[in-house]
Amino acid sequence: MMNQPMCHSILLRALPIFAGLLCLSGFCRAGDNLVKNGDFSNGDLLPDDWIFFAGETKLWDAQQALEKVAYEQQGGVDDSKCLRVKPSEEKIVADQIELNEILEPGTYKLSAQIKSEGFNEGSLRLAVVNRPFTEWNGYIDIKPGAENDGSTGWTEIQTTFTQAEEQKGFRIDFLVNSANGTIWIDDIALEKVGD
Ligand SMILES: [Ca+2]
Numbered sequence: 354m355m356n357q358p359m360c361h362s363i364l365l366r367a368l369p370i371f372a373g374l375l376c377l378s379g380f381c382r383a384g385d386n387l388v389k390n391g392d393f394s395n396g397d398l399l400p401d402d403w404i405f406f407a408g409e410t411k412l413w414d415a416q417q418a419l420e421k422v423a424y425e426q427q428g429g430v431d432d433s434k435c436l437r438v439k440p441s442e443e444k445i446v447a448d449q450i451e452l453n454e455i456l457e458p459g460t461y462k463l464s465a466q467i468k469s470e471g472f473n474e475g476s477l478r479l480a481v482v483n484r485p486f487t488e489w490n491g492y493i494d495i496k497p498g499a500e501n502d503g504s505t506g507w508t509e510i511q512t513t514f515t516q517a518e519e520q521k522g523f524r525i526d527f528l529v530n531s532a533n534g535t536i537w538i539d540d541i542a543l544e545k546v547g548d
Contacts, residue, residue, distance in 0.1 A: 384544055387454060388525055391465075391541035393434045399424050400436060406446040421445050425537065430466050430507055435539035438529045440471075447538075449525040452484075456520040460547035463491045464511035465527070465538055472534030473503035477527070479510060481543060484522030490514055492526075503534050513546065 389402040398415045399405075405418040412418040422438050422445065429435025438445050465479050480492035491514030497503045525543065529536055 384546075387451075387456075387543040387545075388541050389449060389451075391543075392539060393424070393429065393436055396424060396434070400434070402449055403436075404448050404450070406444075406448065407441070408443045422447065429537070429539040433539065435537050436527075438532070438536045438538070440533050440535060441529070442531055444528060444530045446529075447527040450486075450522075451524070452522045454521075454523065456481075456483075456516050456523055457545065458516050458519055458548075459545050460513055460515055461491060462511060462513050462544050462546045463493065463542070464509055464544075465541040466507045467495065467510055468505060468507045468537040468539075469498065470504045470535045471502055472532055472536055473497045473499070474534070475530050475532030477529045477532065477536060479541070480526040480528070481514070482524040482526060483520050484524070486524050490516065490523070497532070497534070507537075507539070 390396070390400055393400040395401040399418055399422075405412040405422055407417075407421050412421065420439075421441060421443075422436055425435050425437050427434070436447060438447075461481070463479060463481055467477075474497055476497070477495045478492055479495075481490045482488065483490045491512050493510050493512045495510060498505055525541065527538055527541065
């Protein structure tokens, strides 16, 4: 017979799997993060579930992507893994494309943690784009900081938006446009917060 601590430990391990299966079945509850690997905890050379663009060019090759972004193994929120976008005259985009995930009608919160150093030109946008990926739905635009020469510690950015109709498929964009500073991002989240 299984002793109690072992049974408890198996249950604890099974719970997230069960929650994930529920989410895949379309039963996402308020508070579930619809962004996969939004905290960048999973990945080897680059974070899993994300693709990268420079301008309009998709960076298929990890080496190409690593010229534009760095996958930091520490230094994120609570010293976790995070993503760093290097200074660039191009638009650098980190994308996550969900073709089958359902966005039910309701109110959503889109948020992330951002840190910057010398970010005093350019702009950044965090956005949800509705399929067929032509309509920006919820987004936040951040202009360079005038204080401290555009350098900040970890700061939460967030917006809420209304999803009027059920949407099958969406895209998460983190877009840094012609920024002359360095920008770190962590804990990207999209959560349903109301009906
Ligand atoms: Ca992290």
